[in-house]
Amino acid sequence: MLSLSSLTVVDQDGAPLQEVPFTDPDGMIRYLTDLLGADPVVTDLSPKGIMNYEWAGVRVSTRFSMALVSFSAPDIAGLPARTAEGIQVGSSRDDVLALPHYEGMYDADGNGSVDWFGLEPREAPGTESLTYPGQAGTEFIGIDLVGDTVSTISAPSSDFRDV
Structure with a gap:
């Protein structure tokens, strides 16, 4: 987990x-x-x-x-291989969206839907978001989707580190 x-x-x-x-x-x-x-x-x-x-x-x-x-x-x-909420590779977009989540702006396949989310989001004081400039950064468990299916989960992830 x-x-x-x-x-x-x-x-x-x-x-x-x-x-x-x-x-x-x-x-x-x-x-x-x-x-x-x-x-x-x-x-x-x-x-x-x-x-x-x-x-x-x-x-x-x-x-x-x-x-x-x-x-x-x-x-x-x-x-x-899952998160505490039960999200794993093969879970659906709807499964992810049903949970509190951070929404990135990345649309990898160009279909108009965001393909990158974060679960268990928490603010990281003293950082600045690369996705939402001017806002504090966020730490989360990264969720990548291909189409409407989770393809990768990764942690720790954030929107304030560029590597």
Whole structure:
């Protein structure tokens, strides 16, 4: 389960079994390598200082002692890859819009509908939104859609960082 601060593995009743904070990128990579039983494909995006670690359906990008986790599959190693509200790859646009959300302005496919949303939005004091200049930035769990279907969920996400 992705939250604004960590990746948490929960049991069938929703009780936390293991939690890895995004502020521990090395721990995140070790945990996912153990969980998935395989080493990731590593891509160095220097000089930007970003490292990508990829497994089937999972990517971890690290920069500035932070890990950004993205899921592009509905389950990882037999565990549901979702938000606390139950949104996962394959969920519908209507499922996302039924929840409190941040709405970006990005229309990737040019069909006139926004394709980028944020769940669990919270204001980030001391920042400025790149999407809504003059307003405080917002942190959220990123939701990307292709058509009307969730294609990727990622956290932590925001509208005030440009990388």
